[in-house]
Amino acid sequence: MRPDNPTVSCCGEADAYWCDDVRVRNGRTYCRITDTRPNELLGRRPVDVGTELYIPDRAVKWDEGNPTGHVIVFLVHGLGGFKAVVCFVQVTGA
DSSP states (O other), X not given: OBTTBTTSOXXXXXXXXXXXXXXXXXXXXXXXXXXXXXXXXXXXXXXXXXXXXXXXXXXXXXXXXXXXXXXXXXXXXXXTEEEEEEEEEOBOOO
């Protein structure tokens, strides 16, 4: 569920990208897309590996992680490509 609106889902698998290269600069969180899975099989729009995204604090899931072994960012897409980060889920132990 979205951290900024807990009654709304973060989206689905077609909106999820691995974003394992996480950095903090000047108190702001950024990640770079590291997901090389085939977009066609996941039904998602392409986002180039290496694309850096700003992660707003409102999108960070502080209360839960995921056991996938990857940091996951959920994106909403618009006409010109990705539009916004809606969830940023960190890794937890399996």
